[in-house]
Amino acid sequence: MAGLMEAITSLAKRRGIAFQSSEIYGGLRSSWDYGPLGVELKRNVKDAWWRSMVQLRDDVVGLDAAIIMSPRVWEASGHLEVFTDPLVECLNCHQRFRADHLPGVHAPQSGHEEDETTVDMHERPTCPNCGHHDFTDPRNFNLMFKTHMGPVVDEANAVYLRPETAQGMFVDFVTIQSVSRKKVPFGIAQIGKSFRNEITPGNFIFRMREFEQMEMEFFVEPGTDEQWHDYWIEQRRRWYLDLGLREENVRLREHDADELSHYSKRTVDIEYRFPFTDWGELEGIANRTDFDLKQHEKFSGQDMTYFDQDRDERYHPYVIEPAAGVDRALLAFLIDAYREEEAPTAKGGTEKRAYLALSRELAPVKVAVLPLSRNERLTPEARAVFDLVKAEWMCDYDDAGSIGRRYRRQDEVGTPYCVTVDFDTLEDRAVTVRERDSMAQERLPVANLVTYLAERL
DSSP states (O other): OHHHHHHHHHHHHHTTSEEETTGGGTOOTTOEEEOHHHHHHHHHHHHHHHIIIIITOSSEEEOOOOSEEOHHHHHHHTHHHHOEEEEEEBTTTOOEEEGGGSTTOOOOOOTTOOSOOOOOGGGOOOOTTTOOOOBOOOEEEEOOOEEEOSSOOSGGGEEEEOSOSHHHHHHTHHHHHHHHTOOSSEEEEEEEEEEOOOSSOBTTTTBOSEEEEEEEEEEEOTTSHHHHHHHHHHHHHHHHHHTTOOGGGEEEEEOOGGGOOTTOSEEEEEEEOOTTTSSEEEEEEEEEETHHHHHHHHHHOOOOOEEETTTTEEEOOEEEEEEEEHHHHHHHHHHHHEEEEEEEOTTSOEEEEEEEOOOTTTOSOSEEEEESSOOTTHHHHHHHHHHHHHTTSOEEEOOSSOHHHHHHHHHHTTOSEEEEEOTTHHHHOEEEEEETTTOOEEEEEGGGHHHHHHHHO
16 A cells, blocks of 8 residues: 555656645655646646535535634634644654654544544653654644734734634624525535644645645534534535545544534544555534534624524524545545556557546546647647647647657546547548547547537546
């Protein structure tokens, strides 16, 4: 399984999906840049989520809230007090670690890592750096990035980079409900950057200090929250499967009572079988009750209730929250799509073929146009075909190297279809279309190409 992650990280760097940030300066730990193909893949993941959660529904609307919010927001939400991890230092090498992630220590962890964790350090933890067993006592370390707004650096001007996108949806609840004229039940969805000063980030893009979230707060009438929670658990599980994750690699995990976040009545994680953790969280679906709206009402003095005209009463809605990480979802889709097989060569032998069996919806490039050779007669025709398809889909044009190698390059990044322009095209105005997974080829007129691809993409 370690070999699989090596293959994925190597592919990601070699093909411009994701690579270490600030690499020419030695890199910055747990900070990653998305290259040309990574940008497209990430955008496709977000677009698929938005289409499912907002575009195809009439009960969810969107929001793009500010990253830096009033510090009172984080006081009300509890982040200033309990958004901590237990930090310890090895007394031998003086490296610092998150205590509940040390080998030999087993402690419950919240899916959102927002509640204080009690760690029994008598379990003889082992330092991953030097192998010793002696550590300082755990102390709580707040995960929020702190900065200052304005020219004066003092506590009066302290602000925080948001550790989650959720709070923007809670503080804007009354405004969004009013302007959208939505009735409960309805949701507010948001995609955006969050920041957590993780003690032990790692495993490529699985755990980062700067990451992107896809969250939705679904406001429901108290008493209907449990049914809506079950509904969203299944909706979100199905989303991953519909986009290509294999069912045997996806599971649901119920949070035990002692690991529930301070706001949660019930939380269920959607987990994926990652090579480096066995099972790791993809998404948490929490029943947050009316905790957040009541807290913001208490701290702001503003009425955060909803007036139900049908019942002629006001109440604080309960909230069901599906919260997913864009980067983790992208990583799971990459891992699950990676395939290696022996494929036939033009000379009658076989060679290893590595390809990404990504869903058509997620593939960074949908179509590649490949002239049979870099020839002055073929190039204009190939460029004309490229101009035809690039208006419809994200496409690539590649004329460097043998056609076999170019097929392999496109397979490796998950391009579903390759269109080959050859010398016969000059006579019959037809091209050869090759499908990624089966490598089956079909010849068809250029005039029918867009329709043919549209039916399959």
